[in-house]
Amino acid sequence: MNKRWFAIIKILVILLPLGLGLWLINKNVPVYGDLVINADFQHAQGALSLIGPEIRTKYQDGVLAILESPVYFDLRSLPWFKAARIYLTFKSQGAALEGLAPQVGPGWQYQLIKPMVIMDLDDGWQKAVFEFNLTEIYQAKNVKRFLISTIPQTDGGLLIKDLTIILVR
Amino acid sequence: MIFSRIDNFLKPILRLIFRVSLVTFLFLLTLEYVFPGFVTNWFNPIWILILSLFCAIIVITCYD
Numbered sequence: 001m002n003k004r005w006f007a008i009i010k011i012l013v014i015l016l017p018l019g020l021g022l023w024l025i026n027k028n029v030p031v032y033g034d035l036v037i038n039a040d041f042q043h044a045q046g047a048l049s050l051i052g053p054e055i056r057t058k059y060q061d062g063v064l065a066i067l068e069s070p071v072y073f074d075l076r077s078l079p080w081f082k083a084a085r086i087y088l089t090f091k092s093q094g095a096a097l098e099g100l101a102p103q104v105g106p107g108w109q110y111q112l113i114k115p116m117v118i119m120d121l122d123d124g125w126q127k128a129v130f131e132f133n134l135t136e137i138y139q140a141k142n143v144k145r146f147l148i149s150t151i152p153q154t155d156g157g158l159l160i161k162d163l164t165i166i167l168v169r
Numbered sequence: 170m171i172f173s174r175i176d177n178f179l180k181p182i183l184r185l186i187f188r189v190s191l192v193t194f195l196f197l198l199t200l201e202y203v204f205p206g207f208v209t210n211w212f213n214p215i216w217i218l219i220l221s222l223f224c225a226i227i228v229i230t231c232y233d
Contacts, residue, residue, distance in 0.1 A: 002178055013185050017193040027211055028204075046210035076206045142205040 028078055030169075035081065039073070039163035048165065049074040051148070058157075066095070066158045069150040073163075074143050077134060081167040086130040088148075088163055089121065094156020098149040100130050102137045109138070110147050125161060134167075180232050183224045190221035 028035075037047050041064040044050045051057055056068040077084070090097055101110035115128035137144045150158045194217045201208045208214050 006178070006181065009182055010185060013182075013189050017189060017196075020193070024208060024211065028207055046212075047206065076210055078204055078206055078210075 029080070033169045035167040037075075037165045037167070039165070041160075047076050051160075051163075062161065064160045065093070066148060066150055066160065068157075069095070069098070069152070070101070070147040072145055072147050074145050075165065076142050077144065077167050078142070080169055082134055083168040084132045084134055085166045085168065086132070086146075086163070087166075088115075088128045088130070089125055089161040090128065091123075091125045091159040091161070092153075093159050094154045095150040095152045095158045097126075097128060097158060098151045100132075101147040101149055102132055103145040103147075104136070105138050106140075112149060176232065180228060183228050187221050187224040187228065190217050190224070194218045194221060 037045070039045075039048055039051070041051065041059050041062075051064060051066075051071050051073045053071070056066065056071050058065045058067060075084070086100060088097070088100070097115070099112045099114045101112045103109060104111045113130055113132070115130055117129050119127045119129075121127055134144065148160075194214055197208045197214045197217070201214070
């Protein structure tokens, strides 16, 4: 009886890391070629940092307000992802979206990219779509930094409801 | 009587978990070194090392 149980537990203990490995491969090398990362404005994720610095942002009811420009986020992507599409759902409340600026060199070297297209959604919300070639972006180890740049117009900021990054192989 | 039976059963299991989790951790460490973010983008592998050390400490202090 003991021997049988031991054999079953042995198989389970050996199968667990194999399952973990398969899960990791499935996560990192998606079958259909796209990896979708949704930003969580309250918790840092492994692949995507919080939008910082904290002093320039304010989180309330699922919406992040950018009070002062620029703010940044870091993306940790694996080398086989060559391009990234970034979808930013925003609403102007005293500041307009200027664009996203990936870091292109060490130090303060950022290249401002305007959105490819801006779609109008309900209640004044808009969705901007950006496309980046990840091979041209500077990275410290595997961290790529992006700035979100806004243009202040009146007192207020830019509200962000959603930030989705789709990595493409 | 019952405790010795549990001991005989538990000791090899703890040894097995220690070995498997240590090898898994070392493998993930190598993978993370080659492709930074492969493992740590999804979870923290230090928990596997803690599990393996936990099993090793129990085996050493309770059974040897």
